[in-house]
Amino acid sequence: MGKIRVMKRQEPLGWRSCLVVLGAAGVSLVLSGILLGLQDRPPLTAMVILFQGAFGSAWAIEDCLIKAVPIYLCSLGVAVAFRLQIWNIGAEGQFALGAVGATAAALYFPDLSWFLLLPGMALAAFLAGGFWGLIPALLKIHMRANEIIVTLMMNYIAILFLDYLVYGVWKDPASFGFPMTPTFSESAIVGRIGDTNLNWGLALCAVCGLLVWVFFRYTLLGYELKASGENVRAARYARLPYERLVILVMVLSGALAGWAGFIEASATLNRLQPSIMVGYGYTAIVVAWLARLNPLYIGLASFLLAGLRVGVENLQLELQVPAAFGQIMEGLILLTVLAGGFFTEYRLRLRPRP
Numbered sequence: 211m212g213k214i215r216v217m218k219r220q221e222p223l224g225w226r227s228c229l230v231v232l233g234a235a236g237v238s239l240v241l242s243g244i245l246l247g248l249q250d251r252p253p254l255t256a257m258v259i260l261f262q263g264a265f266g267s268a269w270a271i272e273d274c275l276i277k278a279v280p281i282y283l284c285s286l287g288v289a290v291a292f293r294l295q296i297w298n299i300g301a302e303g304q305f306a307l308g309a310v311g312a313t314a315a316a317l318y319f320p321d322l323s324w325f326l327l328l329p330g331m332a333l334a335a336f337l338a339g340g341f342w343g344l345i346p347a348l349l350k351i352h353m354r355a356n357e358i359i360v361t362l363m364m365n366y367i368a369i370l371f372l373d374y375l376v377y378g379v380w381k382d383p384a385s386f387g388f389p390m391t392p393t394f395s396e397s398a399i400v401g402r403i404g405d406t407n408l409n410w411g412l413a414l415c416a417v418c419g420l421l422v423w424v425f426f427r428y429t430l431l432g433y434e435l436k437a438s439g440e441n442v443r444a445a446r447y448a449r450l451p452y453e454r455l456v457i458l459v460m461v462l463s464g465a466l467a468g469w470a471g472f473i474e475a476s477a478t479l480n481r482l483q484p485s486i487m488v489g490y491g492y493t494a495i496v497v498a499w500l501a502r503l504n505p506l507y508i509g510l511a512s513f514l515l516a517g518l519r520v521g522v523e524n525l526q527l528e529l530q531v532p533a534a535f536g537q538i539m540e541g542l543i544l545l546t547v548l549a550g551g552f553f554t555e556y557r558l559r560l561r562p563r564p
Contacts, residue, residue, distance in 0.1 A: 234550030263524025264517035277516035280470035284494035287466030300361025302491025303368030308468025311338030316398035339468020347460035390483035400477035409477035
């Protein structure tokens, strides 16, 4: 036997990289099936139940699309920061602050017309989420703080602040003690599309995705952002505005996650309550890496991860699988895709012994 050498690829894999991602996702499903088997659940039956629950009916697909909206917006924001190699792990907290900002506008100005109140809620969510992204950006620039730790810790502050409001000053007196705000007025609720359960957050996703794609691909600022992310020292040498780019991507990242909180509070729950925090901000990290930070592919990955959530709910009903199993599957998908990414950049070559 010879020695195995790791060699960097001279040319990108191109479309074959999709096969690597699909293969990695397949490995994660196999590992998930093994875990189900260890719990005395039939793996093949469980996978059939999972996919039928996620994509086997019109109602299930609608549910996937509804859950995909906040995942997409959070993922898009995370991808913007990751493109500069700024590791924003705080989409969960920025989502929470966006929901708080939108709720504040809905509760304090309930009598405004919808064409004033909904844009006001969107603006409040944008500013709240953007502000929560600005703080770690300033700490990174001026104090060399690690943005991973700062954004992660700020998640807990934002979530506990949300709990403080719904358990305290915003608690509905008619909620029989449950922590939730009063139901939003009709003018504060994002409407449904036609006779479906889908909401107009889908249109917001399409517009945001297109704008971010155009920004990355066709603007000078987008090029500077990509160049700075690939080599920070070279960017500083070329006098690119690296510090301003850090602030830009973190504010934009937080604002997009804030919009996700706005849509979830307004269109899905019609109020603010602790159950709004279901981990969309953390799922966004998995989605962004699955989609290789491409705004267009993020839509497909968001739909598939939303389908995973819906399918696991079906597994809970049919096979009494623990709710945490969905998070385990998400983690396995992320790990296998990241491991598969090694083969898109490098190849193994067997060198015979002399």
